Amino acid sequence: MTNLTNCLQNACIYVGTYAKYNNGSLYGKWLNLTDYSDYDELLEAMHDLHKDEHDPEFMLQDYENCELFEKLGLIGESYISNEIFEIADQINDSGYDLEVFEAYIDCVGKMDFQGVYDGVINYYIGEYSDNETFAQYLLEEDVPESLPNYIYIDWESTARNLMYDYFESDGHYFKS
Known part of the structure; x- marks a missing residue:
């Protein structure tokens, strides 16, 4: 079987x-x-x-x-x-879990399975609790560890701008 x-x-x-x-x-x-x-x-x-x-x-x-x-x-x-x-x-x-495929369809709409499969394989990034956490994960390697403590990163604003290039459903993030 x-x-x-x-x-x-x-x-x-x-x-x-x-x-x-x-x-x-x-x-x-x-x-x-x-x-x-x-x-x-x-x-x-x-x-x-x-x-x-x-x-x-x-x-x-x-x-x-x-x-x-x-x-x-x-x-x-x-x-x-x-x-x-x-x-x-x-x-x-x-x-990938079944819910990742369901989330991709929720993001891009109805399409044939091969399109969904290719989309998940090529564009799935991961599961995150919110856009700010996703933005931090995605950009933290570009942010130097030795930033002075007077520099503040507005993760909410950064995430909002970043989400023009990504989409999300049920905590699952994909590159658009």
């Missing part, structure tokens, strides 16, 4: 069908994505669940912990991308 413990750890979908729904039934089942090694195995489980229908049209009546996948257009009411497991693997292998 692929290593999906980080990205898909709590991701699950409730799978019903449109035929059952249109006939007044919400019959389905919650499927945890970590129980499947790939899309084909998940699809097989969905078909097994609704084997009473000849050609079931799956309806994802609910899903949990799939916000990033929803923002990437990988999951919706009647759709789950066959790339979801590969993308989850890429996220896990990146070394």
Whole structure:
């Protein structure tokens, strides 16, 4: 089984069908994505669940912990991308937490996964409590240690000006 413990750890979908729904039934089942090694195995489980229908049209009546996948257009009411497991693997292998990818999308808006992935890999700087702390971290190597005590750095103002070249979401900072 692929290593999906980080990205898909709590991701699950409730799978019903449109035929059952249109006939007044919400019959389905919650499927945890970590129980499947790939899309084909998940699809097989969905078909097994609704084997009473000849050609079931799956309806994802609910899903949990799939916000990033929803923002990437990988999951919706009647759709789950066959790339979801590969993308989850890429996220896990990146070394970054899922929330970093979510923060990047919050900053730049909706785009394809490759754009998001490249943005995180190339522009992520780190997590900081506020803009002033970020500015201090970024500039402290340029500030001489032997500054006279009468020189005062206005970190708030410095951070405000610095943020024209960076963006932030949920404490995660990226170079723009």
